[in-house]
Amino acid sequence: MMGRWNNTNVPDFILMGLSDSEEIQMALFMLFFLIYVITMLGNVGMILIIRLDLQLHTPMYFFLIHLSFIDLSYSTVITPKTLANLLTSNYISFTGCFAQMFFFVFLGTAECYLLSSMAYDRYVAICSPLHYPVIMSKRLCHALLTGPYVIGFMDSFVNVVCMSRLHFCDSNIIHHFFCDTSPILALSCTDTYNTEILIFIIAGSTLMVSLFTISASYVCILCTILKINSTSGKQKAFSTCTSHLLGVTIFYGTMIFTYLKPRKSYSLGRDQVASVFYTIVIPMLNPLIYSLRNKEVKNALIRVMQRRQDSR
Template sequence: MAESNCTQVTEFTLTGFTDNPVTQVTLFLMFLLIYLVTVLGNLGMILLIKVSPQLHSPMYYFLGNLAFVDLCSSTVITPKMLVDFISKKGIAYAGCMAQVFIYDLFGMTEGFLLATMAYDRYMAVCHPLLYPLVMSPKCCFQLVTGSYLIGLTNGIGQTIGMSTLSFCSSSVIDLFFCDISPLISLSTSDTTLSHVILRTSACLFGVSSSLVILVSYVAIISAILSISSAEGKRKAFSTCTSHLITLSLFYGTVFFVYLKPSSDSSREDKWAAVLYTVVTPMLNPLIYSLRNKEVKEALRRLTKIK
């Protein structure tokens, strides 16, 4: 009976970070700068890879797609957050569901792109002679397409799970964007289907991509340790450092937020969410450009800097 008398929420309120006007202005300027760097960095990486023949290799093909995914995932979160710093912190129900769909699509796609890049590094370090044959353009296209399809499947599944929920008693989301966990906690209806979809997605997709990364790097480390010369070890390991840093940023913050007990939710969770939704997409192109000689050389040639 309570469910039948439910008046469905048409808009959610996002609490954001603070109600202090001075702090809001400071945060607005900070996140605006981060977003501008994110857009310029990722677009710049995509264009550089596109126009530089020396970067037309599997690793940079994957990196270009990672830059595109970072750009999209940041754009679905940051502009809305910037608007909320200077106006009412609200989001329509349809907008909230769209944010859930798009972010979960690109979030899962990024996880599988990182797994694909780990496999690419495994082939390059452990099987260099087979690398050109195995990592053919057709195979690379199929791996990237598969990552997007898995992300799309995840986005559709999570959105279906959220759309079956009723929200009556409260419309306040204690975060700066619409995320699955706070939405489930707000629901006044049976959340069994949503939990099943969430756990199934985590087991099928999250665990599988993590296992690919783990197995790949166990094999890579084993191969590097078997190299006799210190210089050989350094060169082999240098091809993986940028990817390892990106992995640490992405999975470190995601695991911190989603593997914590729900009762431990606190202000720190918001800043951890900032790291993987806002900061990591900005840092990825910087990590790969500053630590990669081929990218820096391509940039020099493009800008004709001697």
């Protein structure tokens, strides 16, 4: 792979960012920095609350810890470099660019399948509540967690290997604020058709398989909820899914808009806005969605704070 990179005629890439205006760049820096701080505090706080409160040591919150960890890592792969580019140099080395792309694809794919695992957990909790502790054993939970990381690593490795075979000889200017596949493919001076098809298949299969799993789980959940006679019972059952369903809708909506289309329909403005949303904004929204709409997390936070006060 390194040999392939050295065969190109450009030593590094230039990330054009989101704007040429210094005033807009400064405004974006302040906004993204604030979002990043909230993302760090929200996700680290979510992890600590779940770790410290024994009542949250259940499969649902086991998966939620790792969702917060992925969001934390996902944001860290993109946001710090974006902040640095808004203030100083916008250069990024070949190695740095491909490393950023590797971890971006790895974590994004892992999150897709982790959301599928969380949907299956909700399906078992609502459709088979009496068998839930038996079905969602520690062994199954670890399998449902390991799978997303393994698949994410494999998909990302194949993606980076395919991209590393391309040659870049005319321009090193990436019209984006991070190293994503579409703008890098646009720079190649070799035929990218086979690479585009392979990446489209990988991305498409990830989205379709995970979306099918989530959709099937929620169809079964909806059928079960409709069979509940009491209104309060329906509301209680549905309330356990609303946070996850909202997070899934936001995440997949922007991902499908950005990636499940041919390169000819690539639009710099539209895709950059969508990319900002799912790389910078969504990692901030997830802990807010799962905490503000979840009474168990709120109660756990109160219990943790009371214990700290009592210990003083």
